[in-house]
Amino acid sequence: MKVLFNKARRLAGMTGLIFALSSGAAVAATPKDALVVGWQFDDIITLDTAEVFEFSGAEITGNTYDRLIGYDPEDVSKIFGVAAESWTVSDDGKTFTFKMRKGIKFASGNEMTAEDAAFSLQRAIVLNKSPAFILSQFGFSADNVKDMIKAVDADTLTITTDKAYAPTFVLYCLTATIASIVDKTEVMKHEVDGDMGFAWLRTNYAGSGPYKIEQWKPSEIVVLSANKDYWGGAPAMKNIFIRHIGESSVQQLLLEKGDIDIARNLETEQLKSVDGNKDIKLLKKGKGSLYYLSMNLKDPILAKPQVQEALKYLVDYKGLEDTVWAGRGQVQQAFLPKGFLGALEEQPFSLNVEKAKGLLAEAGYPDGFEIEMIVRNAPIRIDTAKSMQTTFAKAGIKVKLIPMDGKQVLTVYRARKHQLFFGAWGPDYQDPHTNADTFAKNLDNGDNAKSKPVAWRNAYAPEQMTKDTLAAVLESDAGKRAKMYLAIQKAHQQQAPFAFIMQEQEVAGLRANVEGYVLGPSFDSNSYKDVVKK
């Protein structure tokens, strides 16, 4: 038997040796000239700027491509030239003429010209991928785009729209990811069967931004390298390594140990836990994403205006902000996020069970009713939905929560088969039209409508608001336009079957020595360009 024990002991010793062998290689602080980021970026499905429409993909594109113009992340009303040095608008308000900046080089070494800019915008229209509507809403189609967007010469680009839209509307749309400028020569070198290089660019890079994309391994790693020839000056960090770390608690551990410099997905628990750690600092920025409760008007109970109003008084806005969201969101009760032109900041609703009960009695439901709420199975959404389940119950409304995977929720929502929906909406560009267009406009409420905005998904078809939304987008005076949106939001806030609850605040955990990382109002304005490590 001794032999047996000796064998077992030897095996135990081997195990110890194996772990001991691996020790020592374990702790390695991140390199001084490289930034290591832990992030859940498994939503990236493409690198082609004509197709990128996901948060993570937009951030990668924002750091690796130039667009004609940009805006100040701290004050989005300040629009400035990037690849375009300047621009003018014709008297009829339809033609925008851009003078290109000289000396911008793509990663291939090719010099950027107006032809590249024209090609990039034309290509986005012809390929017609998900975000193409951001540009095609100005009347561009595959048939006319070559006439409406063209390079007059190497330095001059003209864009002609079908109507005289508010100039800021056009300009903000040109700051979107889809308006990124790609290297025409490089992309067309890889064209296959007239695809304008689409198959190639989905996994490759042809830009001129402060960083170049070296590698993208889906759900694994994104490697960026500094563009030494960047026209705005070479970035300090030679490389940005972005690792997909799916678990936020693991992100916290890695950040605390210094194995990553930035943790991007810390949840409320982790934020509380790192609070007070002198090696870690938190960076916060209000994003455009709004979390809202919507009520499908196809449901006879929810179609009653008193019920809709009652539900708006049954949400514990302040409680949610303080507990569930704890620093990751701020109450916002209108369809435009704070920071947008004309955003309504009034908050007329608060938890008021008695008032809600009165409204329900008026609607014929003094004892409440039973209802289903669909929600994506993500911690903060589930916790918010549970809070609503509790407060709704105070007025006798029994909510059956149905958690689903994200795409499953959308399938039900898009088919208008829900009763209550709790979810989020992020603006597609920095102009107020992006949200007005989806929440306050519905041209056809039929089941086979050509356009199915969020208002349609909830069978909400406000005639006057639709007209007002269409008028506001054509108003060239910014002051007047802001007032128009304020009026639309006020009416919407009271009448629409939507309870806007929270505006997301992005929080990143940074090692104390990391400086210059910028969180912008949208993901494509999150910037690594000025990052330094002290």
Add this chain to the structure above:
Amino acid sequence: MTTPTTKGGFLAVFFSTFYSKRAKPLIHFLSMLIMTFIGLLMLTFVIGRMMPTDPVIAVIGDKAPEELYEKTYKEMGLDKPIVVQFVYYLGGVLQGDLGTSVRTANLVTEDILNYFPATLELATLATIFGVLLGVPIGVLAAVKQNKWPDYLVRFFGLIGHSAPIFWLAMMGIVLFYQHLDWVAAPEGRLSVMYEYTLPKVTNMVLIDTMLAGDWDAFKDAFAHIILPASLLSYYSIAYLSRMTRSFMLDQLKQEYVITARVKGVSETAIIWRHALGNAWVPLITVIALTYATLLEGSVLTEIVFSWPGLGRYITDGLLAADMNAVLGGTIVVGLVFILLNLTSDLLYKVFDPRAR
């Protein structure tokens, strides 16, 4: 079968060759293989189509206009009957085309060549640990039946089977990474400085680092794989030790053991050579099945350790309605099971002369 005659010609030769004693089992095996595959694919395909998730949304996202939705719906062939869709897919598979993943923008075959080696490496190491530790402690428990080593092994096995892997993994990380600094960060397969520079040959980092002769990178890869492999092996150890104990107890009761003892054969030889020698036969199947299960990919372990393995690839694909990825992954898992079954059958014959 008839012998070929001049009159029988080609057909006779064909039948005589393919229905000869040697060829028959092969034909049987191949036809079973093909039927199993088609059945597996059909089932996965139908389940995928019945899922309450719209695959078009996976491609175009939530915000695309309705006309693009309609266009993509048709392009994906979703307007055709499900049988036609399946026939198209099968046609592609037979030509080696598993389609493109909507999530990664890569060909599914490329993705599998990238993700499967990560799982293969982890599962192989975990199985090696499992066999090296699980079998001896199972023997120990059998020999010391109803004494404290046996209780200890059974208790260890019980924990291994009942503790959630997610919890166990987090505890392992907190202890071995955060406090003891024995292992590398749960950040994937390599530190960033090697991740980008290592030449990919087999896509198994332990092997690629060796091939590159980069021993620092090898040490780094080892420091990354050791904890997830050990945690996964804990489950194999728990299972294998329990099964070994049970097989050994059966063997130790056999008459040949008593005869050997009477003949004065040493206890060590009886246990390790005679009893374990016979216990290996059923153990091989158990080990093969444990290995096959690990090769499916352990989703939770892969998530916690940011390990880019097949389990996560298939699960993410399923959640994103990326059916090409799911079907491609299913083919690989099916192949793994078939190959390991075949291997265990062959090994059976090596260890058990009666099966020859």
